[in-house]
Amino acid sequence: MREIKVLAFDTFGTVVxxxxxxxxxxxxxxxxxxxxxxxxxWRAGYFRTTAECxxxxxxxxxxxLHREILGEIAPSFQLDLDEAAMDxxxxxxxxxxxxxxxxxxxxxxxxxxTVTPLSNGGIALLTNMAKRAGIPWDLILSAExxxxxxxxxxxxxxxxxxxxxxxxxxxxxxxxxxDLDAAKAAGLHTAYIERPLENGLAHPKDVSASPEHPLHFTxxxxxxxxxxx
Amino acid sequence: MREIKVLAFDTFGTVVxxxxxxxxxxxxxxxxxxxxxxxxxWRAGYFRTTAECxxxxxxxxxxxLHREILGEIAPSFQLDLDEAAMDxxxxxxxxxxxxxxxxxxxxxxxxxxTVTPLSNGGIALLTNMAKRAGIPWDLILSAExxxxxxxxxxxxxxxxxxxxxxxxxxxxxxxxxxDLDAAKAAGLHTAYIERPLENGLAHPKDVSASPEHPLHFTxxxxxxxxxxx
Numbered sequence: 001m002r003e004i005k006v007l008a009f010d011t012f013g014t015v016v017x018x019x020x021x022x023x024x025x026x027x028x029x030x031x032x033x034x035x036x037x038x039x040x041x042w043r044a045g046y047f048r049t050t051a052e053c054x055x056x057x058x059x060x061x062x063x064x065l066h067r068e069i070l071g072e073i074a075p076s077f078q079l080d081l082d083e084a085a086m087d088x089x090x091x092x093x094x095x096x097x098x099x100x101x102x103x104x105x106x107x108x109x110x111x112x113x114t115v116t117p118l119s120n121g122g123i124a125l126l127t128n129m130a131k132r133a134g135i136p137w138d139l140i141l142s143a144e145x146x147x148x149x150x151x152x153x154x155x156x157x158x159x160x161x162x163x164x165x166x167x168x169x170x171x172x173x174x175x176x177x178x179d180l181d182a183a184k185a186a187g188l189h190t191a192y193i194e195r196p197l198e199n200g201l202a203h204p205k206d207v208s209a210s211p212e213h214p215l216h217f218t219x220x221x222x223x224x225x226x227x228x229x
Numbered sequence: 230m231r232e233i234k235v236l237a238f239d240t241f242g243t244v245v246x247x248x249x250x251x252x253x254x255x256x257x258x259x260x261x262x263x264x265x266x267x268x269x270x271w272r273a274g275y276f277r278t279t280a281e282c283x284x285x286x287x288x289x290x291x292x293x294l295h296r297e298i299l300g301e302i303a304p305s306f307q308l309d310l311d312e313a314a315m316d317x318x319x320x321x322x323x324x325x326x327x328x329x330x331x332x333x334x335x336x337x338x339x340x341x342x343t344v345t346p347l348s349n350g351g352i353a354l355l356t357n358m359a360k361r362a363g364i365p366w367d368l369i370l371s372a373e374x375x376x377x378x379x380x381x382x383x384x385x386x387x388x389x390x391x392x393x394x395x396x397x398x399x400x401x402x403x404x405x406x407x408d409l410d411a412a413k414a415a416g417l418h419t420a421y422i423e424r425p426l427e428n429g430l431a432h433p434k435d436v437s438a439s440p441e442h443p444l445h446f447t448x449x450x451x452x453x454x455x456x457x458x
Binding site: 165 | 290292343351352353355356357359360366367368369373374391392393394
């Protein structure tokens with residue numbers, strides 16, 4: 001544990017609040033839409049299409065998947081925007097807001113560790129998100145660098161390889177046990193962050209501790225406390 | 230020109246002073262070595278081996294090339310270090326110092342543009358260099374992301390692709406006309422930065438303007454002036 005060099009963060013849900021950010025955008029541009037239901041349908045489509053990519057050994061950037069899903073779900077939500085407005089709405093995933101503890105926590109952690117996203121979001125998405133919100137990453141690692149979506153082991157092992165460290169010198173930080181299970185299987189350390197409202201106020205998430213991932217924190221500042229930052 | 234979104238910087242020589250930084254390290258660890266000659270031999274080996282990689286369609290990380298060359302040239306310089314010290318010396322390329330205008334220039338430019346290295350140096354090398362020196366990149370792009378060394382067009386086109394912009398929305402910034410020639414051929418904008426002492430005080434470089442690259446600046450702050458930052 002003393003030898004950890006790199007902290008790799010899941011992004012959607014762990015660092016940024018996708019549900020709250022997109023609900024706020026929908027309230028602005030399409031107040032008639034059931035935004036909670038809409039954003040959960042969009043997110044479910046992302047899980048389905050990235051899993052299809054993994055199953056087919058295929059690689060496509062998340063922006064393109066998001067755009068395709070958006071086109072598919074729009075009619076059932078009576079979302080009637082022109083193509084330019086749909087393209088712009090698709091980029092809401094580049095404009096997600098961090099949870100309140102994310103930036104203060106990362107500022108502390110980067111004093112001692114190299115901090116990077118390790119997200120299925122693309123390089124442009126993660127870069128634009130960080131630039132807009134001021135997220136102080138040292139670099140941007142994405143599934144796009146490895147052409148392999150998490151939980152494919154190549155994503156976790158790739159992060160260690162490009163940083164020229166051993167897998168056990170990397171800690172994966174995520175609000176999802178599935179992500180941490182795969183990281184652990186690849187030989188990384190893991191830390192869980194509770195994000196009980198990730199799916200919105202109406203859908204509280206079970207954030208019980210898992211014996212598989214004993215490092216379990218309420219937020220990123222608490223992780224910084226634990227790591228002595 | 231008004232649509233440029235991304236500034237991609239060559240790194241060795243353009244942003245950091247490889248010659249001066251390594252000469253200083255050699256003075257500290259091996260004062261008997263002709264450091265000027267040594268560092269130029271190391272750099273020449275880098276040009277030879279990356280060109281071989283391009284010619285053979287092969288990919289190897291620069292850290293490994295640097296280490297191999299170091300082993301080859303050490304005897305002729307009476308450089309007699311143990312393996313651990315050789316490995317550490319090899320990482321001097323992660324510890325290069327920026328030119329005095331680099332950080333102030335980049336701080337200004339990143340207010341308006343996405344700023345990234347686009348270097349043959351690896352991801353770990355560029356990340357460690359930026360973290361040590363405080364270089365404020367928005368992301369780290371390396372030939373390693375594309376498994377193609379500059380001047381392979383895939384490196385330049387890859388930078389545009391992962392940032393989801395057109396090639397003509399990227400400006401390549403470099404102190405080497407050969408790099409800019411290839412960037413221009415790939416459809417990028419180009420800007421030349423004079424670094425007359427890149428090869429050391431004893432080997433002033435011809436920094437004459439090329440009609441192919443009319444944007445020609447003495448340093449990165451002058452580029453920021455020109456771009457209205």
